[in-house]
Structures are given as structure tokens and as C-alpha cells.
Amino acid sequence: MSASHVSAPAPSEAVRSPRLSETASRRLVHGGLTATALLYVGLLVVAPLIGIAVAAAKPGWSTWSATFADPDARHAYLVTGVITLETIVVTAVLGVVVALVLARDRFAGRSLVSAVVNLPLAVSPVIVGLAAVLLFGRGGWFEPWFTAHGIQVIFALPSMVLVTVFICIPFVIREVAPLLEELGTEEEEAARTLGASPFQTFLRVTLPNIRWGLLYGVALSTARALGEVGAVLIVSGTIAGHTETATLYVLRAFDESKDASGYVVAVTLALVSILLLAGIEIFKRKEEKVLST
Amino acid sequence: MSRGIVIENLTKSFGSFLAVDDVTFEAQEGKITALLGPSGSGKSTVLRTIAGLERANAGRIWVDGEEQGGKSPQERRLGFVFQHYALFRHMTVQQNVTFGLAVRKAPKPERRKRVSELLDLVGLAYFADRYPDQLSGGQRQRVALARALAPRPKVLLLDEPFGALDARVRQELRRWLDDLHRELGVTSLLVTHDQEEALELANQVVVMRQGKVEQIGTPEQIYNQPATPFVAGFVGASNVLRGVVWEGHVHFGRAAVAGAHHLDDGLRAHAFIRPHDIELTRAPGDLSFPVTVERRTNLGWMSKLHLRLEDGQMLTAELPNEEIMGIGPGDHVHANLRNAKVFSRNGQDPQPDQELAAV
Numbered sequence: 210m211s212a213s214h215v216s217a218p219a220p221s222e223a224v225r226s227p228r229l230s231e232t233a234s235r236r237l238v239h240g241g242l243t244a245t246a247l248l249y250v251g252l253l254v255v256a257p258l259i260g261i262a263v264a265a266a267k268p269g270w271s272t273w274s275a276t277f278a279d280p281d282a283r284h285a286y287l288v289t290g291v292i293t294l295e296t297i298v299v300t301a302v303l304g305v306v307v308a309l310v311l312a313r314d315r316f317a318g319r320s321l322v323s324a325v326v327n328l329p330l331a332v333s334p335v336i337v338g339l340a341a342v343l344l345f346g347r348g349g350w351f352e353p354w355f356t357a358h359g360i361q362v363i364f365a366l367p368s369m370v371l372v373t374v375f376i377c378i379p380f381v382i383r384e385v386a387p388l389l390e391e392l393g394t395e396e397e398e399a400a401r402t403l404g405a406s407p408f409q410t411f412l413r414v415t416l417p418n419i420r421w422g423l424l425y426g427v428a429l430s431t432a433r434a435l436g437e438v439g440a441v442l443i444v445s446g447t448i449a450g451h452t453e454t455a456t457l458y459v460l461r462a463f464d465e466s467k468d469a470s471g472y473v474v475a476v477t478l479a480l481v482s483i484l485l486l487a488g489i490e491i492f493k494r495k496e497e498k499v500l501s502t
Numbered sequence: 503m504s505r506g507i508v509i510e511n512l513t514k515s516f517g518s519f520l521a522v523d524d525v526t527f528e529a530q531e532g533k534i535t536a537l538l539g540p541s542g543s544g545k546s547t548v549l550r551t552i553a554g555l556e557r558a559n560a561g562r563i564w565v566d567g568e569e570q571g572g573k574s575p576q577e578r579r580l581g582f583v584f585q586h587y588a589l590f591r592h593m594t595v596q597q598n599v600t601f602g603l604a605v606r607k608a609p610k611p612e613r614r615k616r617v618s619e620l621l622d623l624v625g626l627a628y629f630a631d632r633y634p635d636q637l638s639g640g641q642r643q644r645v646a647l648a649r650a651l652a653p654r655p656k657v658l659l660l661d662e663p664f665g666a667l668d669a670r671v672r673q674e675l676r677r678w679l680d681d682l683h684r685e686l687g688v689t690s691l692l693v694t695h696d697q698e699e700a701l702e703l704a705n706q707v708v709v710m711r712q713g714k715v716e717q718i719g720t721p722e723q724i725y726n727q728p729a730t731p732f733v734a735g736f737v738g739a740s741n742v743l744r745g746v747v748w749e750g751h752v753h754f755g756r757a758a759v760a761g762a763h764h765l766d767d768g769l770r771a772h773a774f775i776r777p778h779d780i781e782l783t784r785a786p787g788d789l790s791f792p793v794t795v796e797r798r799t800n801l802g803w804m805s806k807l808h809l810r811l812e813d814g815q816m817l818t819a820e821l822p823n824e825e826i827m828g829i830g831p832g833d834h835v836h837a838n839l840r841n842a843k844v845f846s847r848n849g850q851d852p853q854p855d856q857e858l859a860a861v
Contacts, residue, residue: 395584395586395588396588396589396590396591398555398575398582398584398588399582399584399588399589399590399646399649400590400601400605401554401555401574401575401576402553402554402555402575402576402578402580402581402582402650403576403601403602403605403649403650403652403653404576404579404602404605404606404653405576405601405605406576406605409605413590413601413605414590417592418591418592
């Protein structure tokens with residue numbers, strides 16, 4: 210053990226240390242970013258979900274069975290179910306039609322339509338609800354016609370479905386339109402020259418190519434439909450046991466200090482949405498694996 | 503009535519752009535006809551209109567004696583092969599080839615028989631269960647061809663079928679298509695911008711330019727007797743020399759070339775000369791004139807020689823290396839030009855890219 214032994218590594222360490230600190234700082238930045246992202250997801254997404262789940266579980270099974278036995282809660286689930294199913298059908302069909310037009314047709318004002326399609330994402334649902342009231346409510350533009358034909362729009366299912374579709378349809382269009390653009394028209398033209406009718410072409414060539422985008426868009430739109438409050442709150446009139454949806458039931462539960470029931474319904478809604486999105490994701494992975502082998 | 507494809511006064515415009523302008527020609531039954539022209543000449547539009555993928559503004563189309571006007575693509579029963587294959591990416595090779603039979607509700611045993619027959623024909627039976635993205639470009643185009651042929655179309659329309667492939671595969675597939683056509687004898691219309699492809703494959707060539715037909719003829723006629731300066735410049739490489747007609751010759755400076763007997767004296771003219779129609783000698787001859795060698799590019803068995811005439815115009819000659827006799831840059835030699843095609847200039851210069859059109 211001599212002094213030279215100890216001092217020998219010193220110069221090389223002096224050379225290495227700035228590089229070490231450089232990689233270290235890079236690691237620090239990288240780790241910091243990852244931590245921030247995880248913190249964000251944990252704090253703002255996962256934690257509230259767990260919080261609601263815990264809050265719903267705390268009062269015990271009796272609250273669950275009581276909530277599910279409550280006719281208002283049952284009816285609220287039914288209303289949400291009906292609205293969601295109708296929204297799924299309408300957004301899927303209309304969404305694909307609009308996406309086809311946007312991706313394929315070249316007409317004056319196309320970019321305007323393209324921008325307007327996204328508008329529901331930018332406008333507050335409350336405003337959407339107000340707009341529907343202005344159109345279909347007392348003194349609204351279309352109210353006389355519907356009243357004359359005996360159709361109740363406002364404070365009834367039609368307006369609730371209408372605003373939900375309006376809010377949800379961009380999810381489908383935004384998923385499908387880029388796929389159609391990317392697909393181009395050549396495969397469809399090939400199908401036509403091979404003897405396929407326009408409908409056969411859509412069914413056998415176009416639809417299989419957009420099916421994942423369509424499913425994903427519909428899943429997002431379903432999740433959104435399940436959770437919609439603002440617009441539905443305004444157009445429905447929140448009549449318990451009549452036009453009250455599951456989310457509106459949650460709102461009322463808190464108003465009336467029946468927090469536990471509110472948590473139960475909230476958890477079931479969140480669960481359905483999560484399962485839906487996770488299911489699509491798993492399905493898609495499986496399909497891709499099959500295709501790539 | 504012809505059993506091939508007859509096009510009469512076909513006109514098609516996109517907005518204010520006239521893509522096809524009063525085109526008339528016939529593709530004979532059982533033969534390959536090539537529609538040859540630069541991009542934007544309207545040849546693909548003609549093909550797409552025949553298939554019903556575009557609607558003509560005017561004109562008539564007959565296929566196998568039947569008028570096609572007003573028919574939808576699926577009613578026409580024509581085979582179409584796209585430049586970028588247009589295979590159904592979510593279907594296997596076999597499903598792709600079956601498609602045309604399936605949508606026409608052909609009986610299942612017949613489908614299976616026909617599909618395996620075609621996969622054997624294009625040599626892809628082994629790949630029947632692959633997806634298009636697992637195949638090479640050449641294989642994909644063969645699948646596309648099998649798919650187009652499966653429903654036994656009356657004619658085969660090929661839109662730049664080799665355009666997306668690299669040079670070697672293109673050569674290979676061209677020869678393969680030639681063999682296939684000999685075997686099947688299906689009336690074919692081939693759109694291409696590649697003059698070599700047209701000359702090699704086609705029995706008849708229709709040269710198009712700016713939506714109009716420039717010339718119709720056999721490959722030999724198109725190459726050896728170009729009807730217009732455009733055809734002379736577009737089909738095969740050509741040098742263009744500008745000069746003035748005098749007593750059947752085009753004169754430029756002290757040099758002259760024969761072949762202008764059809765033009766009046768004093769007219770300004772263009773003489774088109776193929777690079778291989780130039781002969782070089784050390785000693786002056788009767789019809790030859792002096793040139794200076796500026797550059798020589800050796801391409802193995804032959805060389806490209808860049809020659810400057812006395813009046814400053816340039817010529818590119820291509821000569822087998824054994825005929826060059828050591829001629830190199832800086833040498834003063836004598837050039838003798840054969841088979842010049844002379845066209846009156848009409849105050850128009852040929853497009854610059856024609857002069858350097860590569861072989």
C-alpha cells in the first residue's frame with residue numbers, strides 16, 4: 210500500500226467524472242419525466258377511481274343491494290342503457306357515413322365540415338343542451354312541428370339521445386376518417402372491377418379495413434355516452450324514475466346526501482367503461498398477433 | 503364488329519383539364535396493345551374509363567362487340583391490374599384470388615378449382631395462405647394478375663403493372679407476362695410510360711401525348727417510322743439537330759444530313775438521329791462532317807461519345823467498343839449520320855427532355 214497506489218486512479222477519475230455526471234443527469238431527467246407521468250396518471254386517473262371504489266365498498270354489501278333494489282336506480286340504469294345503445298347504433302352508422310364523405314368526396318366547404326365535426330369536443334355539453342332546448346323547447350324552431358305530430362322531444366328520451374349522439378359522434382369520425390384516407394380507393398376500385406357491387410365492396414373491403422378504428426371509436430363514444438351529464442341534465446329535466454340517467458342519479462344521490470348509493474352507481478359506470486376499453490385493446494392485440502404470424 | 507376493344511372519339515376532362523381529347527383506336531382480340539406516353543398524357547384515364555372507373559364526357563367504348571356506355575364496373579367483367587397491386591390487405595393470397603368468383607356467387611367447388619389453377623399458373627401455390635404484406639412486389643403483382651384473371655374477364659387492362667418494381671424484377675415479370683399471354687391469349691391493353699416495355703411486349707403501340715393519339719402502329723413502325731417529332735423523341739433515344747432544308751438535306755453549318763426530301767427548301771427543320779445511327783471515321787468521307795469528341799463514357803461493351811459539331815450543336819453517339827478504334831476526348835474525327843428523321847420545325851422546339859431521353 211503506497212501513496213502512488215491511491216493517487217493513481219485519481220486522474221482517470223477526474224477525466225471520467227464529467228461524463229458520468231452527464232449520463233447521471235440524463236438519467237435524472239429521464240427518471241423525472243417518467244415519475245411525473247406516473248404521478249399524473251396515478252394522482253388524477255387511478256387514485257380517484259380507487260377512491261370511489263373504496264367509498265362504494267365501505268358501507269358494505271347492504272348498500273349495494275339497497276341501491277340495486279331502488280326502483281329509481283334501476284330505472285336510471287335502464288335509461289342510460291337505452292340511450293347508450295341508441296347512441297352506439299346512430300354514431301356507428303352516421304359516423305362512418307360522415308367519415309366516408311370527408312375522406313372520399315371533394316366538395317366546396319369540405320374543410321369547414323371537417324372542422325365543424327370536431328366542434329362537439331370543444332363546446333361545453335351544457336351549451337349543447339341549451340342549444341337543443343332552443344331548437345326543440347317551447348318556442349323553439351322545430352317545436353311546433355313535433356308538437357303537431359305529438360312527439361315529445363325535450364324532457365324526454367329523443368332529446369337525450371340527440372345531445373348524446375351529438376357529443377359522441379366525433380369519437381367515431383376521428384377514428385375512422387384517417388383510416389379511410391390511408392386505405393385510399395384502389396382496393397375498392399379493384400373490388401368493383403372484380404364484379405362486386407358498391408354494397409359488397411363496402412362490406413367485404415372497406416369495413417374490414419376500418420373495423421378496429423370503428424370499434425375503438427364506438428367504444429370511446431359508448432364510454433362517453435355512459436358518462437354524459439351536462440347536456441342530458443339540461444334537456445332531460447331530471448325527472449326521477451322517468452328521464453333520470455345513471456349519472457344524473459349519482460348527482461341527485463349526493464344532493465340528497467345518499468352518498469353511498471351515488472358511489473355504487475358511479476363505480477358500476479366506471480367499471481363498464483374500463484372493461485369496454487380494455488376489452489377492445491385485448492381483442493385488437495390478439496387479432497394483430499394472428500395476422501402477423 | 504371487332505371482338506377486341508374499340509375506342510371511338512373518347513373525351514374526358516377533370517374540371518377544366520382535358521385529360522383525354524378525342525381518342526380513337528382499337529385493341530385487337532388476343533393481342534397486347536400498349537398505350538405509351540409520358541405521365542399526364544391521359545393513357546391511364548383511357549384505361550380507367552374502359553373499366554368504368556371514370557365516366558367519359560363523350561365517345562363510345564366497345565368490348566367484345568358490346569357497348570360499355572352506362573355500365574358499372576362490375577357489369578363490365580374486365581380484368582384490371584393496378585400499378586400498386588391494390589390487393590386486399592386483410593385477405594390471404596387465396597382469398598384475394600377467390601374474391602371475383604365469390605362476389606359472383608360461383609359454386610364453391612368451381613372456385614377452389616379455378617383458384618388453385620391460377621395459383622399454379624402464377625407459381626404462387628405455396629404462398630396461398632400468406633397475406634399481401636408478406637410477399638415481395640413481384641409476387642404481389644402476380645397475385646393481382648391471378649386475381650384479375652380468375653373470373654375469366656373478356657379483356658385484361660394493365661395500368662403500369664411493373665411501374666412500382668425495381669429494374670430486375672420488372673425485366674423478369676415482363677418476360678413472364680409475355681409467356682403468360684402466349685398461353686392465355688387474352689386481349690390485353692397495357693398502359694406504360696416505358697417505351698422499352700411497350701416495344702418488347704406489344705403487338706401494337708398507341709402513342710399518346712397531352713390527351714391525344716400521336717401515332718398508332720407496330721413497334722417497328724413506331725420506332726423506325728415515327729409520324730411526329732414527339733414520337734421520334736419519345737420512343738428510343740434521339741439526338742436533335744436544328745438546321746435549314748436545302749435540296750433534300752438538312753444543313754447546319756458546313757455539315758448536312760439527308761432525309762428532308764419531303765420538305766421545301768429554306769424551311770427550318772429538326773433532324774432526329776438515334777445514337778447508334780452515327781458512324782465515326784478518322785478520315786473524311788463523302789457525306790461525313792468533322793466533329794470533336796468531348797467526352798467518352800465506357801459502359802462495358804459500348805461507349806457513349808459526346809460530340810461537338812462545328813456550329814456548336816451536340817450529338818451523343820453509342821458505339822460498340824471494338825468499332826471505336828481508340829477514339830477519345832479531344833480527337834477530331836468525322837461523323838456520318840444514318841436514318842435521320844426530319845420534321846419541319848413550325849417555329850416549335852421539341853421538348854428539351856426528348857433530346858436526352860435515355861436508352
